[in-house]
Amino acid sequence: MNVGAGRPFRSPKAILFDLDGTLVDSAADLTAAVNELLASRDLPALRLDQVKAMIGGGIRKLVERAFAASGTPLLGSALEEANRDMAPIYRRHLTGLTRLMPGVREVLTHFHLNGKAMGLVTNKPQLATREILLHFGLTEYLGAIVGGDAVTYLKPAPDALLLALDQLGVEPYDALMVGDSGADVGAARAAGMPVVLLRGGYSQIPVEDLGADLVCDSLRDLPSAMQRLQDAA
Incomplete structure (x- = not known):
């Protein structure tokens, strides 16, 4: 776990996730x-x-x-x-070779049991996104699913994040973005919310250099890392 920018951390009411490179390896x-x-x-x-x-x-x-x-x-x-x-x-090539990233189901279950609202924001088209999420049985965890064709501007614009938060009924300052790329950081910053990046995704730039508030080795590390930050705040 690496903490960036020295920003104070508050426990979020909602968590938004990227899809490719964050929840699935597509x-x-x-x-x-x-x-x-x-x-x-x-x-x-x-x-x-x-x-x-x-x-x-x-x-x-x-x-x-x-x-x-x-x-x-x-x-x-x-x-x-x-x-x-x-x-x-x-x-024709949405789920045949795509796999869940390590720890996805257990982490989503953890946040669900702890009362966190969750949403998904991706540049992938909406119907394709839903098909993938249905295939892996993840839609039940997500109160908002926003694909790239549901908004005018793709990430790193904040449009998808703000739409998802509106659907969840949560303000940006009470939410957290989790992704794997500079586009996720840019979108989160533009939306006014903190952002966590995961190693092992698709960024061609080291995630430590992208200005996230927190960097985790994998999604499995996110709950404990968030708890440590909250305890230290």
């Missing part, structure tokens, strides 16, 4: 989808580590980055066409 499914799309253009496949480095910013940004990495960058109508072609491919 990199293998995203790689399969990207490579199916590239193969339809007779382009070579990308490696898992290459696609993992492209995650964040939504599916449109993933498509753009994938074609750029393949040596065939797309612009304008060609990029729009590729995004349209990606939609059905992406829907």
Whole structure:
């Protein structure tokens, strides 16, 4: 556990979670989808580590980055066409290779039993998000589920976080964001709420350098780390 910025910590009434790299490891499914799309253009496949480095910013940004990495960058109508072609491919690759990150179910259960409201905010489309959460049986824990197409601006804008908190009936100063990337930090700061980052996600920058209030090795460490911070406050 690393504590950043020296900010005082208060026990939150609500916790918002990112999805990819925080609750689920979806990199293998995203790689399969990207490579199916590239193969339809007779382009070579990308490696898992290459696609993992492209995650964040939504599916449109993933498509753009994938074609750029393949040596065939797309612009304008060609990029729009590729995004349209990606939609059905992406829907076929939501849960086949995706796995829960360590400790997800036990941690969500812990917070539920301790009376915390919980929500999910992601740049992934809403329907795809719900399908993944239903597949893993996580919807019962979440009072708000906000996908990227439910708001005007994706993270790092605060729109999704503020919408989720409105649905939960909690003010930003009484909430906590948990994610794995600079986009999560930026969104939380813009919304006026503290943020915890987890190691082992998809950030290409060390999470210690992203300005979070707290950095944990995994989700399993979050409850005890929060308790220690609360006791020290």
